[in-house]
Amino acid sequence: MAGVVLPLLPTVPFMLLAAFCFSRSSERLHNWLVSHPRFGPAIVDWHERGAINPRVKRISTIAIVAVFVLSVMIGLKPLLLAIQGAVLACVMLFIWTRPGY
DSSP: HHHHHHHTTTTTHHHHHHHHHHHHHHHHHHHHHHHHHTHHHHHHHHHOOOOOOOOHHHHHHHHHHHHHHHHHTTOOOOHHHHHHHHHHHHHHHHHHHSSSO
């Protein structure tokens, strides 16, 4: 839930970490999380195939581009833009090299 309410913290890594920890500690909570209508499909897709939903890929791309455009608009220094651009490019590469369905 931390990733949902805190800015700059993505929800998915926390969700996957929770699924991993619950699989080792509480079968009941792990089953609840994996069968959850909102969180379950993404966890199962990642666990079974390392897949990211194509819709999520598109939304992520839009968000990443929007963040970079905002950074340019507020006038960040070129060095910061270069670092941010490199990191965001790596994130995009990771997202788009994962299989869809």
